[in-house]
Amino acid sequence: MKLILTEEEQFLKDTAKNFAEERCPISHFRSLRDNNDPILWDKEIWEEMSKLGWPGILIPEEYGGSNFGITGISVILEECAKTLTPSPLFATGVLGAFAITNFGNNEQKQNYLPKIASGELTTALAIDESSHHNPANTIMDAKKDGKQFVVNGKKTFVIDGTSADLLIVLARTSGNKGEMSGLTLFLIDSNDTGIEKIKLDMADSRNYANIKFNNVNVSSQNILGDEETGGEITENILDIGRIAIAAEMLGNAEAAFETTLDYLKQRKQFGVLIGSFQALQHRAAEMFCELELTKSSVMAATKAADEGSNELQRLSSLSKTIAGETLHLVSNEAVQMHGGIGVTDEYDIGFFLKRARVTEQIFGSSKFHTERYANISGF
The missing domain is CATH 2.40.110.10 (Butyryl-CoA Dehydrogenase, subunit A, domain 2)
Structure with missing residues (x-):
């Protein structure tokens, strides 16, 4: 298994990065929150995502999708997570699209998949x-x-x-x-x-x-x-969802780390940059190492899903566990290194701490998946 992106996957990643930065900066997320938006995502932004073909990444071409696979949708989610881009892409483009594509009958596929691929139909x-x-x-x-x-x-x-x-x-x-x-x-x-x-x-x-x-x-x-047969099917859907949410968590952690690194290079105490303090350098180095490990575990899981590997369940739990623990570490350290302003609403870094606490629990906590990994591995 080669843990590298194909040319098409890298293109998707670059496109998502540019889209998120230009169309959905964190200020967009903040605006939806402050205005108490009833659905907490922008329909206009969703239409733009749909025109890019993102809801149809996992859907076969015959139903209007592109069939770029789990790695393809995961790199998009990772980049969008860096700006907390609000959209129904995870629930619809991952969970709904995968479920109906792989387990729906012909009539269900014909009724729902073209509408999901076009962004007309959302799922939960x-x-x-x-x-x-x-x-x-x-x-x-x-x-x-x-x-x-x-x-x-x-x-x-x-x-x-x-x-x-x-x-x-x-x-x-x-x-x-x-x-x-x-x-x-x-x-x-x-x-x-x-x-x-x-x-x-x-x-x-x-x-x-x-x-x-x-x-x-x-x-x-x-x-x-x-x-x-719902139990078995549900586990299949959840494993894909866990990998996708791990990719999101990776993106959250990367953004929190980069924001903190920039802060260490700008903030001065006692007349010197705080990034020159060795204790903070050690903590930043630890975060970097954990992020690199998380990138490898998430990509191993996405590639296993695309290749139909019998290691999928184990790697799904592994990626969810590692991503959860890394985001927990990075979000905590990010807020602490920012000092008191890290917990004020004026600074964006606190959003990643809040997102970390919730996504850690989605489809099983780190404790849940540590035990699941051990059971699957025969420990």
Whole structure:
């Protein structure tokens, strides 16, 4: 496995870098937050992303996509994360596109993929039901009633849950809490009767929602995959999502590090640049080393996904763990090295600390993935 970008992947990375810096500086993110935007992303910016083809990166060409793979979408997410670019690209272009491309039937692919690729349709993955990630603990009930199912329950911390058009929902059709068997994935229109979306005000100002389902009728034709294969399919989707969020976390950490490095080269104390203090140099060197390790682990995971490697699960958990720990370290150090102003709202560096605390928990914390990695490795 070669841990280098292809010419096409490097082009995507460069394009994303220029787009994020020119169209979505951190001031854009700040403006959406300060104006209490209901969906916390800009529809005009999303249209521009769609024209660049980003929502269709994982979608086959026959459905309007470009099929550039997980590495392709990950380098875009990494660059956009450096400016905290708000968009539904992760929830739609990664989770939704991957799920329907790989597990949807022909009718579902024809109905949804062209709309996802064009940016017309946005999606959200509704899996967890508490603050702790564990799909096996699903208790949302889906009772069969003729040719349809009646869904009742609640999903928590759904990314882009308030704005998504289509929900990919994990529900229990048999079995008990704690079992991965007996789970089924459903494609549900977010505007269906009985659905209530509750916006969450999160520390990192990203779009999250709790979603309640009260006697929501879902046709059996809206099952993603086969009935009661939802557990296995969900794990496949989540592994791709974990790699993608690790790429985002890498971008966050890189930006926080570069911002801090610039500050060390400009701020003076006692008449000298604080970057000349050896103690701070050592701490900066540690951050740099951890970032390099994170880059390698994320790229190893994206390449494994693109090549269909049987190491995917292990590398997915590894990349999520390392990226989470690196972002935790870098965001903490960045704020500390800025001193008191690091925690003031006037400075952007605090945004990365807040984003770190939330993304560390998405689809499993470092503790969750350390244990998962150990189990997969047979420890």
